[in-house]
Structure formats: structure tokens, C-alpha cells
Amino acid sequence: MPMNTTEQIRALINRLARLDAAETWEADLNPAQIAALEYLARANRFSRAPSHVAEFLGTTRGTMSQTLKSLVRKGYLTERRSENDRRSITYDLTVPGVALADRRGVLLGAIGVLPDREQQHLCERLSQILTARLAANGGRAFGICKTCAHHRATGDGAYCALLSLPLTPEETTQLCHEQVTA
Amino acid sequence: MPMNTTEQIRALINRLARLDAAETWEADLNPAQIAALEYLARANRFSRAPSHVAEFLGTTRGTMSQTLKSLVRKGYLTERRSENDRRSITYDLTVPGVALADRRGVLLGAIGVLPDREQQHLCERLSQILTARLAANGGRAFGICKTCAHHRATGDGAYCALLSLPLTPEETTQLCHEQVTA
DNA sequence: GTCGATAGCATCGAGTCGAAACTATTGCAA
């Protein structure tokens, strides 16, 4: 029974991710650890708690708790308890953590074979699929801050209307767990 | 530091695969087991040995050996020693195995939001990336039999010029570890 | 017949996986 296009796309996505994950072992981290580290490298300060990483990657808080603890032991993360809510914890990347998150693999080179226009197009299509996938069972999008309905541009920086907090220019390019596409 | 398009594509591929994998646990199989089962469901009779599955999924023979044994224990596969080469083993799907490989998840539905033309386009782009990725470190393509340089169409069925063996029509639509794009 | 290459397997320690039970904190409401 030959596969239809839809199934082929799913198979390609899974195989590419699997091959990319296999590279990961070159460092002293496994795929789950790299995935968590890369998320934390791109998330803003409101979105770096264990429950956020767990939701982003489709796993449980318990599992993510272990993964994050092991990254702390290896020196790639530090944990910081919140002042306001003493239950919550935020993880920050250390200098080696940032270096590792910026590491690039063979897959990036392979994506580079496509011309810029095609990359742009591909990126949009995959985003559409992700949005549909998340909508199917109420997942959050974790989109970029400045594309959010709560984002307000001010003179110099920006402002979050949901959290009533000022934002630095850098923060507006990061991922946020509260993001709602405008 | 904002991500460029290339990095975004990689991140999207990994996140989609991860979310798809999370669904997998609804059955009594984990992502690695499902991936192996789905490969075996699509591979031809020359490409269903542990070393083939391992190469396809970018893992080692040792690890794959364990995964396949556990699928046998669960009743989704049967193993069969080769007549010609007594070292080699071929795995076949049982009836429950076929049923499980055909199971469809939320991701397929999400891919379905794209119109057919876009799916076709997306499929080609991802294939290009995969080809480039494999070329980067000498991996095999595991392409479809009838697109192979060794494929010869005959009157009724077909013929493999590499293995000097006749092929059924069905076999020419399956994956082959020897495939070389014509 | 020897010997290297190949195919698969067993074992090891670290770590992931979900599930479930647990602690500490928060916030709401009677």
C-alpha cells in the first residue's frame, strides 16, 4: 500500500528529526536535553519554567523536571526561584549553555541547500501545520512576543498589556508562553 | 539574537516530530518502537534486517536489536532467519503490527490543512533537505524501488538488476536500502 | 584453510518516558 503525500510529509518530518537527534550525542547531551536547552535559549523571562518547557515539547512536568536537573548538574543551566511566587522556578543558560545551544549540525547545512525564497515558504507551511496541530488539542503556540495581541509598541522599547510590564527590544523577539497571535 | 529562517525550519521540524512522538504513547509503544514499525511496514523484503532499520533511523545495530526484540515480545513482529545467509534476520509485521502501523495521529490531520498542491511542494522540499542531509555523511537514501537505477520494467512485473531478482508490482512501491536514484 | 569483514546479540550505566503520589505555596471563598 503506497503512502499518500500527507503520510510522506509526516514520515519525512520524523526521519529528519531523528537524524538530527542522532547528531546530538556528539556532545554529552541527548536529544531531550538539547531540545530543552534550545527552547530555553529562545524563550523570554516569563516562559522559562519547567511547566513551560514541558508544554512546549509535549511532555510532562515530571519528566522535564528530571531533564532540567540533569542540565543543571552538567553546568549548562542555573535555577532561580521567583520572588513573587515562591513555587515557581526559572532556568537560565550559563555561558557553556549558550555556546551549546548555538552549536549547529549537519541538518542546518542541508536546509541551506534550498534558496532563501523556498526556505521562507517552507517555514510558513510548517508553521501552518504546527498551528493546526496545536489547535487540535488546545496547545499554546509559544509564538514570538512582538507578534502577540498583547504587544504594545512604545517610544523606545515595548510593553506587554497582559502582564503590564515593560519589555526590552530583545525580549520582543523571544518566545512567550502567553503569546496570542494578533 | 533572533533566529534566521534556516534555524526556524530546523526548530519546526524538531518540534513537530516531538509532538507527534508524544501521541505515540497512547498505544503501548514508544516513539522509537513506532518509528521502527512504520519503517518495516514500508520496506521491501531485502530491507527488513536490524542493520537496515538502524541505518534508516540513524541509530546503532545494538540499540535497534533491542527495540525489535521488544516489538516481537509484544506480538507486532515475527523474526525469520535467511536461508542464504544464516547471519541475517528479516522482521515481518504481524496482523496487529500492520494495524498499529496504519494508526493515524493528530499530525496527519494537521498536515491535511494544506491544499494538495502545497503538500506536494512541501514534500519535495523536505525530500531535498533529506537528500542533502544524507549526502553530507554518506547515508543511503532508502528510496522507493521503482525510482531506482537498478529497476527494470518487464512485461507484467519488474526486475532488480542489482540483485538479479524478479519483483512483484507491490514491491516496486516499497522502500529499499539498496536504492540509487536513477 | 585462514582471516578479516559482516550480522546480530548481550551487557553496562546514564538517562528518558509516563504515571502517580508527594510537598509547598497560592488564592479564593465561606
Place this chain on the structure above:
DNA sequence: TTGCAATAGTTTCGACTCGATGCTATCGAC
């Protein structure tokens, strides 16, 4: 103010994957 449910994170459990290493059986070329 007390009570209680919701929330955030952790711990423990058993099954399993991960790569690495070393092992056996078989094959094939010389």
C-alpha cells in the same frame, strides 16, 4: 480567618532507549 482546591515543582517507579563495547556465528576472498 480558616479552609480548601488549584497550581508548581519534585520524587519515585518500572519499562525502555541511548551509545559503547565486546562477543559469537557466519560468510567470502585469498
